[in-house]
Amino acid sequence: MKRRLPWVLAALPLLLWITPLRQLLESRMLPHMLVELPLLFIAGWALAQALGPRARLPAVIDAHGLLGLTWVSAVSALWMIPSMLDLSLLDIRLQWAKYLAWLLAGVAARGSLPRAGAVVGVFFLGNIAWMLATAGLLFQEAPQRLCVSYLLDEQIVTGQGLIALAVLIGTLAVRRLLRPISPASACRALPAPASAE
Amino acid sequence: MSRRPLALTLLAATVLSLALVGLSAQLTDGFTRWTFEALRRDAAATGRLSAPAIPLRTAHGETGTPWPNGTNTVYLVDFIYTQCPTICQALGGEYTRLQRQLRARFGAHSPVRLVSVAFDRAHDTPAELQRYAQRHAAEDDLWLIGTPTSAQASDTLLKALGVVAIPDGLGGFVHNGTIHLIDSHGAVRGIFDLEQWPQALDRALQLTGTPT
Structure with a gap:
């Protein structure tokens, strides 16, 4: 069962083929941003977990997990733009781009986060938390609807949800920073011997 | 490393x-x-939005497609639903004022026409359209109030213009309550907020070559 779980989670996006379920998730702002998008991310993470090292970016272009984590940050930033939410509901190409981007963000995070040292990991997690919190505040403060597809009330609640998620990710970042360094990760953090250059 | x-x-x-x-x-x-x-x-504003030709059915059961045509007429178009207690009634009020100005200035030969597209096909029956027209003193030769003849036509028009109507949870809709300036070819030449109706009228007159 433990080995099957990642595959089950990775298959979750297939549920989006079921139109009523997809509409249920996307017809309101909160489930769209705080259920569907994280679900796609988790599915990507689980897919990478199930596939193992095959799903990682080549180490030669992902030193310290920088490339994968750049992708995760960029996808998060892009989908905080209000017009992207509307466009993904009105343009089927953007809808599929959204699914793929978030799935790949999960894959990238699973492969790249373990490669990142404490500082790099905290930098990216902190950056994402800050971005979510900023978007959350804007969603709450905006006097009018930012998305034509959603009501103002939903926007305010989603803003609160984004801030809660930002706090959660921020906490994870701090926890990562305070985590005791294992001998294995300490070795990884050390510079390679000169002979290996 | x-x-x-x-x-x-x-x-x-x-x-x-x-x-x-x-x-x-x-x-x-x-x-x-x-x-x-x-x-x-x-x-x-940059000419990248156009309205497809969609037939509208009026309260009298007549079907008409305002654009495209070979005239120099321009249209001020809003989207309403007749059960709407808020923005659509406000739009109706402003359209009444627009109609009064157009009538006073051009009589029966206005180069600017008003169009209200009622998108709630389930409730915007001919009788309700008639009630809406009466409430706002709409005159048929200046102000066309109609509902798209099919659900598909309605979706096509709303989607092309990016007009989104979402349920408000109280049995009505929340939607873009704006005035669209559309020329006789169906090109959208501007979108104005409700309170910007005088600017919408000025721009419409400019497009017809009439001094404002």
Whole structure:
């Protein structure tokens, strides 16, 4: 069962083929941003977990997990733009781009986060938390609807949800920073011997 | 860690970042328009938005397609539903004032016509359209109030113009309560807020070549 779980989670996006379920998730702002998008991310993470090292970016272009984590940050930033939410509901190409981007963000995070040292990991997690919190505040403060597809009330609640998620990710970042360094990760953090250059 | 992977990684991350910054710039019109409504208005102002020819059925059962046509007429178009207690009634009120101005200035030969598209096909029956027309003293020769003849036609028009109506949870809808300036070819030449109706009228008259 433990080995099957990642595959089950990775298959979750297939549920989006079921139109009523997809509409249920996307017809309101909160489930769209705080259920569907994280679900796609988790599915990507689980897919990478199930596939193992095959799903990682080549180490030669992902030193310290920088490339994968750049992708995760960029996808998060892009989908905080209000017009992207509307466009993904009105343009089927953007809808599929959204699914793929978030799935790949999960894959990238699973492969790249373990490669990142404490500082790099905290930098990216902190950056994402800050971005979510900023978007959350804007969603709450905006006097009018930012998305034509959603009501103002939903926007305010989603803003609160984004801030809660930002706090959660921020906490994870701090926890990562305070985590005791294992001998294995300490070795990884050390510079390679000169002979290996 | 050898320096080569770090250099390649930094190069790849830079290329990826630049590509995504470029994409974001494209999607937000150079980081100036962050909402769909802003993008829609920009598309209208720059001639990238057009309204397909959709037949509308009036309260009298007549079917008409305002555009395209070979005249120099321009249309001020709003989207309403007759059960709406708020924005649509306000739009109706402003259209009454617009109608009064057009009648006073042009009599029976106005180059600017008013169109109200009722999108709630389930409730916007001919009788309700008639009630809406009476409530706002609409005159048939100046102000066309109609509902698209099919659900598909309605979807096509709303989607083409980026007009989104969402249930408000109280049995009604929340939607873009704006005035669309559409020329006789179906090109959207501007989108105006409700309170900007005098500017919408000025722009409409400019397009017809009439001094404002």
